[in-house]
Amino acid sequence: MDESNNSNQSTPPKVPQKGFRELLYGIGVFCVFMALTFLLRLIAHQFPENPILFGVFQKNDLLMGLAIAIILTYSRHLKRNIGNKK
Numbered sequence: 001m002d003e004s005n006n007s008n009q010s011t012p013p014k015v016p017q018k019g020f021r022e023l024l025y026g027i028g029v030f031c032v033f034m035a036l037t038f039l040l041r042l043i044a045h046q047f048p049e050n051p052i053l054f055g056v057f058q059k060n061d062l063l064m065g066l067a068i069a070i071i072l073t074y075s076r077h078l079k080r081n082i083g084n085k086k
Helices: 017-044 059-085
Strands: none
Touching: 017 059
16 A cells, blocks of 8 residues: 555645745844843833833834834845845
8 A cells, every 4th residue: 555645634734934934034023123122221221211011112112123124024025036036
């Protein structure tokens, strides 16, 4: 009996790898930005007066981190698409 051609086995659904990896990259960029912001505030001993998250981050920090993550993820996406066309 040939085990490699077993039609009774179901294959798991395909996950869109490209979009998932780009999402993980964007989340990673956001986390690195927040970690650097936290370390700089910790070193400088300058915490915001009206923090929103963890007593360290303001709304502007979150929006700036989100903007940087989107810009860098989009830039990486364009760079990979240009490299694939050659």
